[in-house]
Amino acid sequence: MSQGPSILLIDDEAQIRKFLRIALSAQGYRVLEAANGEDGLAQAALHSPDLVVLDLGLPDLDGQQVLRGLREWSQVPVLVLSVRASEGEKVLALDGGANDYVTKPFGIQEFLARVRVLLRQGQGREALPASIACGALNIDLAYRRVSLDGTEIALTPKEYAVLALLAQHLGRVVTQQQLLRDIWGPSHVGDSHYLRVVVGHLRQKLGDDPAAPRYLITEAGVGYRLREPA
The missing domain is CATH 1.10.10.10 (Winged helix-like DNA-binding domain superfamily/Winged helix DNA-binding domain)
Incomplete structure (x- = not known):
């Protein structure tokens, strides 16, 4: 199993998670997955990932709620990946603690470049106990x-x-x-x-x-x- 940085994908679309899992694993990253907000928050605390990729359109909690919940106790880098393209949504997410925002559909090479940037920024972050x-x-x-x-x-x-x-x-x-x-x-x-x-x-x-x-x-x-x- 790869010992590279770990990335938590919080997205209810199984096809998107599969696509990202394949792309990220090929780069040596360890991939965790959650299909809803509650599970995503739990996995973030249990596994202390190096980066979170967060969709806003989740079935139980809105992604903005997940982001606020995460920021109550963690400074893990968060990359929002969403179909919501309005300036208001982007500002709300960035003000709420997101580190970057990518709109679907997206280019995988640009996405991977943004992942690398955020992982560099997150180096030295203390691990969070469960x-x-x-x-x-x-x-x-x-x-x-x-x-x-x-x-x-x-x-x-x-x-x-x-x-x-x-x-x-x-x-x-x-x-x-x-x-x-x-x-x-x-x-x-x-x-x-x-x-x-x-x-x-x-x-x-x-x-x-x-x-x-x-x-x-x-x-x-x-x-x-x-x-x-x-």
């Missing part, structure tokens, strides 16, 4: 589940996004500005009250006393960190 444990708290990035003492906790998308981002920087401070920019978007970097509300709800659900927190530590005037287990 799950992160912080004492009795477990964040399963593959299936977007959080459990405490073995019991699953229901979180809103924003609560999960904040916790997952802190878990990716376990033991290190993540600034308020970074949390707001990465989760709410660049136009909300000054809306610190959004973050305070979400963190407050997270603490309630985790049974975390703000005066003596087990998990979520506030670094006054700077941001938050998830306490690293002793």
Whole structure:
């Protein structure tokens, strides 16, 4: 089996996946496949690919949703491959964290060139674990589940996004500005009250006393960190 860079194809069209699998495998890449958005997100967390090729027209989630979900915890390069050719769709995807956008139908040589560029840009990226444990708290990035003492906790998308981002920087401070920019978007970097509300709800659900927190530590005037287990 090839030991080259791994590429995850998220596309519901079996013929497109087969075409790309043959072309990419011939270049020495390892190819992973997903036919819907939920499976794509799960495989991205489980296998930590070096590049994601993402279709926008998926049967369960819109590709833009998949992109936002991916960007909650990963900076893997994403190449959008879609029939949607409007400027608005391209801007939305690029603003949402896509690194490049190719419109179907496409030339395979240009596609492979763009793949090479994105793989070079992604070199040195840290691998993402499938799950992160912080004492009795477990964040399963593959299936977007959080459990405490073995019991699953229901979180809103924003609560999960904040916790997952802190878990990716376990033991290190993540600034308020970074949390707001990465989760709410660049136009909300000054809306610190959004973050305070979400963190407050997270603490309630985790049974975390703000005066003596087990998990979520506030670094006054700077941001938050998830306490690293002793």
